[in-house]
Each structure stands twice: as C-alpha cells, then as structure tokens.
Amino acid sequence: MSRQHRFARLSMSASALSTLLLGGCGVSHETEQAFPGKAGEVVTARVALPGLGLQTVTYEKIDGMAVMEGDILLDPREEPARSGQSVGRANTGFRWPGATVPYVIDAALPDSDRVTSAIRHWESKTSLRFKPRTTEADYVRFRPGSGCSSFVGKKGGEQTLDLGGGCSVGSTIHEIGHALGLWHEQSRADRDNHITINWDNIQSEAQGNFKTYTQKGADGMDLGPYDYGSIMHYGAYAFSSNGQPTIVRKDGGGDFGQRDGLSDGDTRGAESLYSPRARFSNGVAVNRCLDVVNGNSAQGTRTQIWECNGSASQEWFLSVHGELRSTLAPNRCLDVTDGKTTWGTRVQIWECNGSASQRWTISNGEVRSAQGSNLCLDVAGAGSAPGTAVQIWDCNRSAAQKWTRF
Numbered sequence: 010m011s012r013q014h015r016f017a018r019l020s021m022s023a024s025a026l027s028t029l030l031l032g033g034c035g036v037s038h039e040t041e042q043a044f045p046g047k048a049g050e051v052v053t054a055r056v057a058l059p060g061l062g063l064q065t066v067t068y069e070k071i072d073g074m075a076v077m078e079g080d081i082l083l084d085p086r087e088e089p090a091r092s093g094q095s096v097g098r099a100n101t102g103f104r105w106p107g108a109t110v111p112y113v114i115d116a117a118l119p120d121s122d123r124v125t126s127a128i129r130h131w132e133s134k135t136s137l138r139f140k141p142r143t144t145e146a147d148y149v150r151f152r153p154g155s156g157c158s159s160f161v162g163k164k165g166g167e168q169t170l171d172l173g174g175g176c177s178v179g180s181t182i183h184e185i186g187h188a189l190g191l192w193h194e195q196s197r198a199d200r201d202n203h204i205t206i207n208w209d210n211i212q213s214e215a216q217g218n219f220k221t222y223t224q225k226g227a228d229g230m231d232l233g234p235y236d237y238g239s240i241m242h243y244g245a246y247a248f249s250s251n252g253q254p255t256i257v258r259k260d261g262g263g264d265f266g267q268r269d270g271l272s273d274g275d276t277r278g279a280e281s282l283y284s285p286r287a288r289f290s291n292g293v294a295v296n297r298c299l300d301v302v303n304g305n306s307a308q309g310t311r312t313q314i315w316e317c318n319g320s321a322s323q324e325w326f327l328s329v330h331g332e333l334r335s336t337l338a339p340n341r342c343l344d345v346t347d348g349k350t351t352w353g354t355r356v357q358i359w360e361c362n363g364s365a366s367q368r369w370t371i372s373n374g375e376v377r378s379a380q381g382s383n384l385c386l387d388v389a390g391a392g393s394a395p396g397t398a399v400q401i402w403d404c405n406r407s408a409a410q411k412w413t414r415f
C-alpha cells in the first residue's frame with residue numbers, strides 16, 4: 010500500500026513529463042488523451058460497454074467526464090451508479106445504421122481539414138460513409154477540446170468527438186475508429202500472446218488503461234489476427250512514467266502504434282462490425298466456391314469457382330450498400346467488367362466505387378446485378394471444374410446460378 014501512495018504522489022509530475030515526452034516522440038509513438046496531464050479519481054466498476062457487454066473496467070473521473078484508456082469517453086448511462094441496472098445495450102445498438110455516420114463540424118474547431126481528411130481516408134478504405142447532419146437524432150460533433158477523445162460506437166443523440174490542437178489527422182482517424190465502435194488493439198483478449206506490458210514503467214494512475222476487457226471471457230473485440238500495425242494500438246511509450254517503454258513486442262519486432270492511416274487489419278475490423286461476412290458455394294457441384302483467382306487483390310483480377318478452402322479469396326463482406334467487398338484487401342469489390350450488360354461478361358474485383366456494376370441483391374439463392382433487370386451471377390457453361398469462370402448471364406434459376414451463403 011505504501012508503494013501505491015508513493016507512486017500517487019509522483020503521478021502529477023510524471024504525467025506532465027510523459028506528455029512532453031510523448032509530444033516529442035513524433036506520430037509513431039502518439040497516444041491520444043482526452044485531458045493531457047490531468048489525473049482524476051480512479052474508479053473500477055462493472056460497466057456495460059458497446060459490443061462487449063458487462064465488463065470490469067477502470068476509468069478516471071476528470072472534469073465530470075468518465076475517461077477510460079486515456080481517450081475513450083464513457084456514456085454516463087454506462088456507469089452502474091447512474092443506470093442502476095446491469096443490462097447492457099443490445100449488441101448491435103452501438104452501430105451506425107446504414108453504416109453511415111451523420112456529423113457536424115463545430116464552427117469553432119481549428120484546422121477542420123483534419124476532419125475532412127480523416128473522413129476521406131475512412132471512406133476510401135471501407136464501406137463506412139459520413140454525411141453532414143441534417144435532422145438525424147444521432148450524430149457526431151467534432152469540436153475543440155483539450156485533448157483527443159471519443160465515445161465508442163453510437164451513443165445516441167449528439168456525441169462529441171474532441172480534437173485538441175495536438176490531434177493530428179492520424180489521431181482523428183483513430184478517434185473516428187472509436188466512434189465507429191473500435192476499441193484499442195492492445196486491449197484485446199489475446200494481447201498477452203503478442204505484447205509484454207511493463208507495468209513498472211506505467212504512470213500509476215494510468216495502470217487501468219492497460220487492462221484487457223476480457224476477464225469475463227468476452228472476445229467480441231478480437232477482430233482478425235493481432236495487428237501491431239493497427240492505428241488503434243498504443244505506442245511503445247504510452248503513459249510512461251520514466252521514459253522507458255510501457256509496451257514491448259513479444260516477437261522482437263520493431264515499431265508499432267502508428268498514426269499514419271488504417272492498416273488492412275483496421276479496415277477488416279471496422280468492416281466486420283458493419284458488413285456480415287459470407288462465402289458462396291455454387292450449385293454446379295459440392296465444394297465449389299466463388300473465388301478470386303490466385304488470391305490476387307489487384308484490380309481487374311477475375312473470379313472463378315474453386316474448391317472451398319476457407320481462404321480470404323473466398324470471403325466477402327456484404328456491405329449495406331449492396332457491395333460484395335473482398336476480404337483480400339481494402340476497397341476491392343465484386344464488379345461486372347467494364348459495366349457491361351452482355352451475357353457472358355466476366356466478373357472481377359475492382360476498386361469499390363459505388364457503381365451499379367458493383368451492387369448486388371442476394372435472394373432466393375440468386376445473386377443479381379443492379380446493372381440489369383435480369384442479370385445473375387453465373388458459372389460459365391455450368392462447368393464444375395475448379396477454375397471455371399464466373400460471369401453474368403440471364404437469370405434462369407439453374408444450378409449454375411444458385412449460390413448458397415455460409
């Protein structure tokens with residue numbers, strides 16, 4: 010206990026020092042904080058978190074706000090003392106309907122280009138869309154703040170996303186990630202397999218920032234493999250009390266915690282929250298799946314049927330906009346070549362662009378193209394050999410046009 014108190018007395022100066030250090034470390038070690046240099050009352054409580062359910066978490070009360078992990082704001086309704094009940098929101102209630110986030114940029118926000126650049130980045134890599142708010146009840150307000158902070162997921166009503174002067178475009182991309190429903194990468198259930206937390210180097214009041222949410226076994230946050238390159242990962246020196254690293258990679262690898270842009274893992278993680286994943290087997294034979302040739306993610310790569318093998322080249326995100334986005338790489342959509350409507354036109358992957366040649370309706374086992382009234386995804390010549398081309402053809406309810414989602 011005395012050790013705890015000694016740390017507590019040191020904490021303010023250590024905190025201020027580390028803020029300076031972090032500021033000097035450049036973007037690669039950046040760690041967003043809602044109230045840089047400020048420490049609050051540390052509270053540990055059972056709290057219902059968006060997408061994770063009831064979790065035991067530690068947060069700080071600073072300036073009347075509940076702050077977790079430095080830059081995550083908790084909705085007061087998520088605090089059990091206020092809500093008086095132990096029921097979390099529905100698992101999907103935190104997501105933005107239509108994968109679209111209405112937003113307002115506060116007129117007082119300096120350098121609002123940070124926001125438009127960050128939004129453009131998100132839209133160029135994912136199916137998530139942002140639109141200036143008109144009358145929507147639920148929306149994000151980008152506003153000036155002392156640091157960088159956001160709520161996680163849709164909170165309901167207006168929710169603020171604070172951007173202080175030190176918040177870069179990368180930090181804004183990071184905070185938008187929170188607003189979409191992403192947690193910090195290093196808080197995943199499996200993080201101890203990948204990183205070592207140097208508890209002795211962490212500011213005492215910031216120790217709670219380094220816990221996982223998963224004491225109770227919730228694993229909803231582990232989207233894909235562990236991603237050192239995630240823009241949602243803390244830097245190595247996050248909340249350091251002594252200038253020594255607080256996080257070290259277990260694989261001996263180098264840098265992590267970048268703030269340049271979304272990693273492929275980030276885009277998959279965000280897409281997973283909003284677009285169900287599916288594979289499609291065809292009726293020409295058992296074990297024939299819609300497949301991108303050679304798992305090549307380049308634009309113009311053709312599709313075929315191939316033995317179902319569980320690879321990324323056979324997995325698709327079904328976006329709410331009607332796209333089938335390949336999980337091979339960000340922003341690759343199932344596409345009718347050159348937007349043609351002639352029977353036999355090959356189907357490829359191409360950069361997602363929202364055009365009719367990339368929109369599909371899946372019903373009754375058919376995958377219909379938005380390009381025509383009666384154009385279906387079809388296996389050429391009803392062949393069943395692996396490598397047989399996939400094309401569009403007049404819808405005819407044949408086995409070659411019957412696709413089973415799984």
Ligand SMILES: [Zn+2]
Pocket residue numbers: 041080081183187193
């Ligand atoms: Zn954060």
